Amino acid sequence: MLEARTTRGGAVDPDGCPETPHTARDAMLVVEGVLAEHLDARLCEAREVDTVFTRDVVERVAAFVQNGGRRLRTGFLWCGFQAVGGGTNPRALLRIGAALELLQTCALVHDDVMDGSPVRRGAPAVHAEFARMHRVSDMKGAAETYSTAAAVLAGDLALAWADDLLTETALASPHGRQLHGEWRAMRCEMVAGQYLDIRAQAAGSSAAEEALRIATLKSALYTVARPLALGASLAGADARALDALHSAGRCAGLAFQLRDDLLGAFGDPAVTGKPADEDLRGRKLTYLLAVAVRLADASNDGEALAVLGPDDVSRSDDEIDRIRAALERTGARAVVETRIAELYTLSLRHFTAAGADRQARREFASLMERAVFRNEGSQ
Structure with a gap:
């Protein structure tokens, strides 16, 4: 299970709630905790649906989200927030930042499929990982067909998570x-x-x-x-x-x-x-x-x-x-x-x-x- 209290920047309090960021750099670190919390909840939901789906797709998407990425979009999100005076709702800001990072995951996974790129963030691209999982050797093109389809679904899942998170945040905001x-x-x-x-x-x-x-x-x-x-x-x-x-x-x-x-x-x-x-x-x-x-x-x-x-x-x-x-x-x-x-x-x-x-x-x-x-x- 993903642990909400552990983030790349360590910027999470003992109760698992993100600390309040004070700079763009803070926001880029603290968003890791929000992502971990959100992904942990999605993994729990997926396990109730199907264990194979969870292992093959959901865990792979969650790992991709948390394995690298510079969180620049969250940083620019913070800059826009502060440019007009900021506000008193950093939690909502961080949730939007997490949604942006999930949207980025969708874009990268799909982009690598379309470009046929085998490597992303110094590791095999998601579709390349799926291809390595496929062991049917007597069907020409089976691994490629499977890996492409599976990666498209993985990207779609990240997009759905992003949309859900943004929508929930928007519904709770006066804006x-x-x-x-x-x-x-x-x-x-x-x-x-x-x-x-x-x-x-x-x-x-x-x-x-x-x-x-x-x-x-x-x-x-x-x-x-x-x-x-x-x-x-x-x-x-x-x-x-x-x-x-x-x-x-x-x-x-x-x-x-x-x-x-x-x-x-x-x-x-x-x-x-x-x-x-x-x-x-x-x-x-x-x-x-x-x-x-x-x-x-x-x-x-x-x-x-x-x-x-x-x-x-x-x-x-x-x-x-x-x-x-x-x-x-x-x-x-x-x-x-x-x-x-x-x-x-x-x-x-x-x-x-x-x-x-x-x-x-x-x-x-x-x-x-x-x-x-x-x-x-x-x-």
């Missing part, structure tokens, strides 16, 4: 309608971004604006903008403050995703916890790739255009090295670094416009620096 509106919009944006991502990959697109649209919908909004707005909504923010925080979050979230794209191309797998060449092998449409294609075309760099273009043949390690070289040679990597810095500055400006005091601005800037100017993985 529940606004909270639910932000949550509903976030879910739709995530699905839209994921669909546009796989569509662009299938079409071999190289359009920069399309890449930015995908990055915004798939990652920027649900990583920063919506958590900021959820925190502010819980504190009763007005429309002006919410607009400013949405803008701050959009800029910060896009900078976050652009950094993730750079790590996906040039990062160290031992540090990021995932392969550094998946996006390149699958020719994911990222802003980094789109800028490189545009610059190669402008400079008539035929070699770069050839290696960066769509290719139905699986790319070799040598070709991956040539892609990285093209991203450097065209200047695309430098352009993306400059764009990240610009977005960082714009985000701080919008956050200040929300009326945030000095302490809130300092915490937001610190969290931004951790999220955007980093070497480790983001998920």
